[in-house]
Amino acid sequence: MMKTGEGMDRIKILVVEDQTIVALNIKNKLKNLGYDVPCTAVSGEEAIKEAELKKVDLVLMDIMLKGNMDGIEAARIIKSRFGIPVIYLTACTDCETLERAKATEPEGYISKPFKEEDLCETIEAALLKNRLIRKT
Template identity: 80%
Template sequence: MDKTKILVVEDQTIVALNIRNRLKNLGYAVPSAVGSGKEAIREAELTNVDIVLMDIMLKGDMDGIEAARIIKSRFGIPIIYLTACTDFETLERAKLTDPEGYISKPFKEEDLCKNIETALLKSRSKKKKSESF
């Protein structure tokens, strides 16, 4: 079976590299890491990833919540927020995108892995249900 492909959306290069390395150590493939919402949308379309790890605060005029909304609506790719933004208002905005997870930074690899596997299971289950109709 192919490795799960994860798009990392993080505007801080060092943090993105750390996340990428940790994901690879967990056995996932990371075809791309980008730092803006527009790049995230483009990469989601081009790389056929299984899941997106999305920071909320990004470079450019589009935040991660808006990018997540577009990615989910256009491509149906599951989104997990991996962010330092934990205030109530931001959480409420993020919930409107129906994310599969919301992980606060700093994070533990165990939490990351559990959220990814749960999100993939839910996504596959949704696909099977829609294919059966």
């Protein structure tokens, strides 16, 4: 499985997760898969700031975050301002939340706990979809 092309930088992924241990676990899994994780964020506001500063290729977003803004609102802003694809990573599966999340047109949705293969497949599909959209 190839993550980098000739002379290309590794894919940069922002992990947005308010539980530090979970965030570190995800970061380590992503690094094992060959991705670069320049930072993690614990709130929606921090996620927006980091997405802009770090010029990430993709955001893995937990829906339930500490602070005034949840992951769905943060994802909506990140997608509309920067055009960065978002994959939701969450244990939250109630219908109302899922409907709100779907309205932001995420590139994927992974339920916790997740398998490393599911994470990799969803990320690669999202990146491919995003590349194809940008070409048109």
